Amino acid sequence: MKLDAKIPAGSLEDKWRKYRSTVNLVAPNNKRRIEVIVVGTGLAGASAAASLGELGYHVKAFTFHDSPRRAHSIAAQGGINAAKNYSNDGDSVYRLFYDTVKGGDYRSREANVYRLAEVSVDIIDQCVAQGVPFAREYGGLLENRSFGGVQVSRTFYARGQTGQQLLIGAYQSLSRQISLGTVEMFNRHEMLDLVLIDGKARGIIARNLVTGKLERHAAHAVILATGGYGNVYYLSTNAMNCNVTAAWRAVQRGAMMANPCFTQIHPTCIPVSGAYQSKLTLMSESLRNDGRVWVPKKKEDVEGIRQGTLSPVDIKEEDRDYYLERRYPAFGNLVPRDVASRAAKQVCDDGFGVNKSGLAVYLDFASAIERYGKSQAHQQGLDSSDKNLVRKLGEKVVEQKYGNLFEMYEKITGTNPYKSPMMIYPAVHYTMGGLWVDYNLETNVPGLFALGECNFSDHGANRLGASALMQGLADGYFVIPYTIGPFLSGEIRTPAIKTDAPEFEEAENATRARLEKLMSIGGSRSVESFHRELGLIMWDYCGMSRNAEGLNTARQKIRALREEYWKDVFVPGSMDDYNPELEKAARVADFMELGELMIVDALNRNESCGGHFREEYQTPEGEALRDDANYTYVSVWDWKGDADPQLYKEELKFENIELKTRSYK
Amino acid sequence: MKLTLKIWRQKSAQTKGAFESYQVDANEHMSFLEMLDVLNEGLVEKRQEPVAFEHDCREGICGTCNLVINGRPHGPLPGTTTCQLHMRHFKEGETIVIEPYRAQAFPVIKDLVVDRSPLDRIIQSGGFISVNTGQAPDGNAIPIEKDVASRAFDAAACIGCGACVAACPNGSAMLFTSAKVSHLALLPQGEVEHNRRVVSMVHQMDKEGFGMCSNIKACEVECPKEISVTNIARMNRQYFSAMIGSDEK
Ligand SMILES: Cc1cc2nc3c(=O)[nH]c(=O)nc-3n(C[C@H](O)[C@H](O)[C@H](O)COP(=O)(O)OP(=O)(O)OC[C@H]3O[C@@H](n4cnc5c(N)ncnc54)[C@H](O)[C@@H]3O)c2cc1C
Ligand code: SF4
Ligand code: FES
Numbered sequence: 001m002k003l004d005a006k007i008p009a010g011s012l013e014d015k016w017r018k019y020r021s022t023v024n025l026v027a028p029n030n031k032r033r034i035e036v037i038v039v040g041t042g043l044a045g046a047s048a049a050a051s052l053g054e055l056g057y058h059v060k061a062f063t064f065h066d067s068p069r070r071a072h073s074i075a076a077q078g079g080i081n082a083a084k085n086y087s088n089d090g091d092s093v094y095r096l097f098y099d100t101v102k103g104g105d106y107r108s109r110e111a112n113v114y115r116l117a118e119v120s121v122d123i124i125d126q127c128v129a130q131g132v133p134f135a136r137e138y139g140g141l142l143e144n145r146s147f148g149g150v151q152v153s154r155t156f157y158a159r160g161q162t163g164q165q166l167l168i169g170a171y172q173s174l175s176r177q178i179s180l181g182t183v184e185m186f187n188r189h190e191m192l193d194l195v196l197i198d199g200k201a202r203g204i205i206a207r208n209l210v211t212g213k214l215e216r217h218a219a220h221a222v223i224l225a226t227g228g229y230g231n232v233y234y235l236s237t238n239a240m241n242c243n244v245t246a247a248w249r250a251v252q253r254g255a256m257m258a259n260p261c262f263t264q265i266h267p268t269c270i271p272v273s274g275a276y277q278s279k280l281t282l283m284s285e286s287l288r289n290d291g292r293v294w295v296p297k298k299k300e301d302v303e304g305i306r307q308g309t310l311s312p313v314d315i316k317e318e319d320r321d322y323y324l325e326r327r328y329p330a331f332g333n334l335v336p337r338d339v340a341s342r343a344a345k346q347v348c349d350d351g352f353g354v355n356k357s358g359l360a361v362y363l364d365f366a367s368a369i370e371r372y373g374k375s376q377a378h379q380q381g382l383d384s385s386d387k388n389l390v391r392k393l394g395e396k397v398v399e400q401k402y403g404n405l406f407e408m409y410e411k412i413t414g415t416n417p418y419k420s421p422m423m424i425y426p427a428v429h430y431t432m433g434g435l436w437v438d439y440n441l442e443t444n445v446p447g448l449f450a451l452g453e454c455n456f457s458d459h460g461a462n463r464l465g466a467s468a469l470m471q472g473l474a475d476g477y478f479v480i481p482y483t484i485g486p487f488l489s490g491e492i493r494t495p496a497i498k499t500d501a502p503e504f505e506e507a508e509n510a511t512r513a514r515l516e517k518l519m520s521i522g523g524s525r526s527v528e529s530f531h532r533e534l535g536l537i538m539w540d541y542c543g544m545s546r547n548a549e550g551l552n553t554a555r556q557k558i559r560a561l562r563e564e565y566w567k568d569v570f571v572p573g574s575m576d577d578y579n580p581e582l583e584k585a586a587r588v589a590d591f592m593e594l595g596e597l598m599i600v601d602a603l604n605r606n607e608s609c610g611g612h613f614r615e616e617y618q619t620p621e622g623e624a625l626r627d628d629a630n631y632t633y634v635s636v637w638d639w640k641g642d643a644d645p646q647l648y649k650e651e652l653k654f655e656n657i658e659l660k661t662r663s664y665k
Numbered sequence: 666m667k668l669t670l671k672i673w674r675q676k677s678a679q680t681k682g683a684f685e686s687y688q689v690d691a692n693e694h695m696s697f698l699e700m701l702d703v704l705n706e707g708l709v710e711k712r713q714e715p716v717a718f719e720h721d722c723r724e725g726i727c728g729t730c731n732l733v734i735n736g737r738p739h740g741p742l743p744g745t746t747t748c749q750l751h752m753r754h755f756k757e758g759e760t761i762v763i764e765p766y767r768a769q770a771f772p773v774i775k776d777l778v779v780d781r782s783p784l785d786r787i788i789q790s791g792g793f794i795s796v797n798t799g800q801a802p803d804g805n806a807i808p809i810e811k812d813v814a815s816r817a818f819d820a821a822a823c824i825g826c827g828a829c830v831a832a833c834p835n836g837s838a839m840l841f842t843s844a845k846v847s848h849l850a851l852l853p854q855g856e857v858e859h860n861r862r863v864v865s866m867v868h869q870m871d872k873e874g875f876g877m878c879s880n881i882k883a884c885e886v887e888c889p890k891e892i893s894v895t896n897i898a899r900m901n902r903q904y905f906s907a908m909i910g911s912d913e914k
Contacts, residue, residue: 051798066719067785069825070729075722086805122799129801131794131848131855133818140808158818164726165821172793179789187782210774239721273694278702279723408724411749412696477798526709528702572714577677578775580717581709 003636003650006438007111012656016115019439020482024489031056034488035219035496037204039191039246041068043163043469044452045225046170047476053177055481057488060217061174061183062206064190064241064583069171072227072239073472076163077284077405078147079155080469082120087144091152093117098657100467103149103336104432104460105610105626106659107259107634109652111439112457119478120470124156126477130169134158147465148285149336149664155466160284160404166469170476189215190583191246192515193507194222194253194448201448202497203504205511209583212576214511216504218497221447221487223480224250225472228431228453230263232591232598233543234535236428237269237282243587244594247435247454255443256636256648258436258456260594261602264463264611265544266429267293267340270412270422271360280427281412283363284405285465288333290368290398291422293340294320295352295361305354312354312362312421323347331664338462338611338624339664341426345544346622348425355423364421369394426544430468432459432611433601436636436650440483441475447487451475456634461610515575518585523568527585530565534558534588534595542599547615551603555596562592597637600645607631628659666691666752669760670704672716678772678780684762693753697740698723698730700752701763717776723748725889728824731831732777733764738828738887746826746889766831770838770874781827783873784841790869791862792845794855807853820847822890829884829892835876840884842870843900844892850903860907867904 008015026034034057038049041063049061065071083096096117101108124142128134134156135143144153158165177183186206192214193205203218229244230236251257268283268291296302297319304310323343325332335343344361347353354360373394377384384390395418399406409417435443435450437457442449452472459467541554565588573579608617608624609631617625634650668689675682689707691700698720705715721729730747734740740750755761763777771779821844829840846863849855855862878897885894 047798054797065721066729066781067825069785070721070727072722072727074727075724084804122801124804125801126796126798128804129794129796129854131817131821131852133814133821133848133852134804136809136811136814138811140810141805161726161822164824165818168821172788173796173798175785175789176793176795179791185785187785239727240723241721274692276692276695276699276703278696278699281724408749411725411745411751414751414753481798526706528706528709570709570712572709572712578717578778581715 001444001648003436003444003648004438005109005650006440007109008439012110012114015111016118023482023485025485026488026492028056030492032058033496034058034491035060036221036223036484037062037217037219038223038225039204040071040225040227040452040454041065041171041174042071042073042225042227042452043167043170043472044476045223046071046167046174047473048223048225048451048480049183050170050173050177051477051481052484053180053182056182059177059183060186060219062186062189062191062204064188064209066188068174068185068187069167071167072242073167073469074164075239076469077160077282078286079145079157079162079466080123080166080473081147081154081464081466082124082156082470083117083154084121084124086142087153089152091154095152096120096154099150100458100464101460101657102662103464104462105624105662106460106628106632106654106657107609107652108458108460110654110656115479116458116471116474119474122478123470123473127166127169130173132158132165132169145286146289146334148288148334148340149331149464157286160286160402163469166473170473192249192511192586194250195503195507196253196445197497197501197503200446203499205507210578212574212579214508216499216508218499218504220491220494220497221449221484223449223451224435224454225451225476226454228434229591229594230428230431232534232595233428233538234532235272235277235280235539237266237280240279243591245587245590247450248590248594250435250443250445250448251639253445255445255448256436256638257433257597258634258636259433259461259601260598260637261542261605262432262461262611263428264337264430264432265341265426266337267344267426268363268424269427270409271355271425272357281408282427282429283409283422283424285337287363287402287405290401291333291363291365292322292367293324293333293344293361293363294322295347295354297321299351302352302354306356306358321347321352328664335664336462336464341544342613344426360423360425362421363424365398365417366421369398369418372397428539428543430463432456432461432463436634440486441480442483442487449480449484451480461612515582515586518569518571518582518589519575521567521569521571523570525568525570527569527571527581527588530561530569531584531588531591533561534592537561538595538598542602545613545615546602548603551599555599558592558596558599565589565592593639597639597645601635601637604635604647605631626661632659666693666755666757668755668758671760671762672777673764674716674776675773677775682773691752693751695752696723696748697734697750697752698748717778719778720748725749726824728826731766731779731826731828733766733831735762738766738831739889744889744891746824766827768830768836769876770836771827771830783875784825784827784838786873787838787842787866787869788845791865792849794849795858809853813851817848817851820844820851820892820896823892824890826889828887828889830875832883832887833876834881834883835879837878837884838870838873838875839878839897839900840888840892840894842866843896846900846903847896850899859903860910863900863903864907867900
């Protein structure tokens, strides 16, 4: 099979503009007769469903949540990027494009990323018009801050709840279309299979999670906006119910996964506290604007801290190793996530971790509090040598900027981060890999589109902070309404798809058989225990650093675990009822296969790039060593069940950016 | 720490429910939901059906978790969702009563899971700004006073959890609805259609079977996002002025 990315001809700057003015459209009278299924109502899905509804398509939107507003996007904290250059600090569409390609370690598609940077500016306008209460300056204009891996301030934010406010904006637009009847909303419905007719995506099988009934839903095209698969690691910053099932069911029907091993490990999360732990909590990257990362220089201080005889505030300035500032003076604490995470792992592996498990470093706000406090005292004409006063004023500024994050930290850990530095450690956060899509965001299955985190498209081997929200909304509001045109304009004569087609029958039966099988095993172990074990294998061998030997071991382990799963899992309750255990069981079954594919992908990529760090390929200083001559391609995998998956390569051509060793020094 | 849990079990909306008692061994670092995970894993091991409860983000932002703990929606702490509540706030040997929201408009689906879709329908009735994708002017075209944006944010912080309804003896959804009305009405973008919005949302609220507001203010006390009852006053004012000025009486 030949993979065609369908990148339009012309210069980088012209591609999208020309595409938009020449792409085939569907006339309004035809739109009314065309049905589109959108699975997922996160930023990508809600914005797509609303925009397609506005255009006049008949949309059916699905979510397994009880309301579209609960999608995992709601939890995004830090912000959303846009090349507005409101800060007048030299930002531009080109710079955002460049930063994203470089940040992704040169493993993304130029044309897609450029388009993303171009539409980023429209997103902010749209969100403001919807009533998103972004942070503002005293003059009433929008305020920006910085995120990692860049040297401009282009991140728009709404306190520490940017994702919530953006999703509520999209949800409200979606709600408006629901009230107008253009979008039909199916809450508490989980897609469990994709239906293909004559090779085209024509519908889904969904389980009504309240009644347990399997339902058939047909449409002219299917859009998946079902989020990322970080929960394959069991512990991650993702919401508990995030899963890969929709995408993986599509893979079973012939769609292909691209770069599945590209996982983002976020450097600033609250460390694991015990075996019962169900998830990890992110402390937003925005904190690295003001927080300084360090560990003690001396082992005896580390010991003292672990034993509780020393407190971090007792450790003198000269006895602290601000290792990011030391190693990466140009970017300091704001190096990209992959770099910051690996550096934290290294100091902890060297024995400098500051909690009992040795897996934590400090994120310290004392200098920021002092700096802000002094500046406030100065502004208000107060005594800037009064330490207590300065502290109080400084804490107030920090509270305004990060109050909810500090509060969240204190709720979870029981310690006050204004008084003592936060303890943080890297955790699984985001998956750059996903369904392979072309420039139209269409998978290799005609009529099947993938949006948001569930596709692989824009972030290469590492995503920059505040770019996922941008991508989700770009895909949904500004890209798919155009790029679905080429497919749907060929379908205007296709009558409504009927759910009594044999393909629906087959898919429904297959889904039922799969669920029946899970229910009938009646083994001795809980789904949760299997998921936890799978997560540990993935984290140990396919996590922050990987090597061939470990990956081979992991593949064997996962295969064995999968076999055991299908023999020994126990799913209580009934199929014809509300049954969260059954939902989980079907999702974990899919994670077990995806995990293996991630390992195969990591094994194939004999280089280190972005979040993918192969120990065999590093510089003497321990930095990632890319191999552009042999690996400047997207790995696109055709899953073949128990046989080896087949690899297709989409070569990446860089015509506008010169490939360089990524340096943040 | 050893705890006794009295948990409401109910098979479906059609069947009657009852409390059942369980023993669980927790530790103080666990979150409340992790404590329930431990209970559930134990039940599964004993081949019994686990307790159904809803949750997702476990960070206090998605609004999915919704337990009534010892009679209080989201438990004893102010400004805290169930998922953010940690076991260090409970005592060794304590008995904890866990129930679903009790409100006419929120029927039980199973055990501790209720149907909160009426809240979605209130938003669908008008809780939005009518702007299509691509119609927006530049984001900085209309400056908004920092303080105004900040107040709009305070109202927009509502997570749609429905605790305000569960807390209210009348089962009223005034706090939820007024938070949305305020968020949008405070901003210049939303002000344009605020008359239509407030009338339509209030009517939908009544249609869904939510009770009247009689100024008890339990909603504000239990709201995990500390949404203020001043929003209710604002909504009432806007509603009356819209009704006087409108012809859709
Ligand atoms: C804690 C945290 C903080 C973050 N902060 C930021 C940030 O500050 N800036 C940034 O840019 N990015 C951030 N991210 C990343 C970003 O939030 C996500 O990548 C993004 O929101 C994903 O959006 P989405 O629309 O693709 O998917 P999601 O929001 O995950 O939505 C998926 C949707 O699909 C539905 N679904 C899935 N499977 C099925 C199925 N089988 N059947 C039916 N429905 C299904 C779900 O119900 C849901 O509606 C953060 C991520 C985390 C974990
Ligand atoms: S107002 Fe408060 S209690 Fe009510 S739904 Fe919103 S966040 Fe929950
Ligand atoms: S689980 Fe999301 S708010 Fe509690």
